[in-house]
Amino acid sequence: MPTTLGRPQRPIGPVPADELLEHAVLKAYFLLPVVIARDLHDSLAGGDIYRVAFRSRASVVDNPAFILGNGSGIFLIQCQPCIFEFIRLDQPVLVDDETDDEDELWDDWQMHGSTDVTGGEQ
Numbered sequence: 688m689p690t691t692l693g694r695p696q697r698p699i700g701p702v703p704a705d706e707l708l709e710h711a712v713l714k715a716y717f718l719l720p721v722v723i724a725r726d727l728h729d730s731l732a733g734g735d736i737y738r739v740a741f742r743s744r745a746s747v748v749d750n751p752a753f754i755l756g757n758g759s760g761i762f763l764i765q766c767q768p769c770i771f772e773f774i775r776l777d778q779p780v781l782v783d784d785e786t787d788d789e790d791e792l793w794d795d796w797q798m799h800g801s802t803d804v805t806g807g808e809q
């Protein structure tokens with residue numbers, strides 16, 4: 688796929704903030720748009736988030752980027768999908784009580800023995 692730099696982009700959205708939170712941030716850019724529609728500018732200023740394609744060079748990978756804004760300007764957040772499951776602070780933790788199995792793995796291994804492989808004393 689060709690680079691998206693210097694090409695007009697049609698943002699998708701607004702998207703829910705959860706969509707952005709499902710990604711890991713790689714880079715953040717401050718944007719100086721040449722032309723931006725007034726309704727998009729107002730939407731970004733109101734806190735909406737939009738998704739766009741972003742490739743800094745030709746690539747076979749099409750990771751998303753997100754555009755958001757605040758009083759300081761408009762920003763592009765380059766992301767990649769996050770493969771980790773989100774864990775809440777109040778999420779219950781499951782504890783496995785069968786930790787004795789790990790000790791049994793070492794029973795037959797003579798790491799602490801005083802004999803070498805040939806059976807002689809060290």
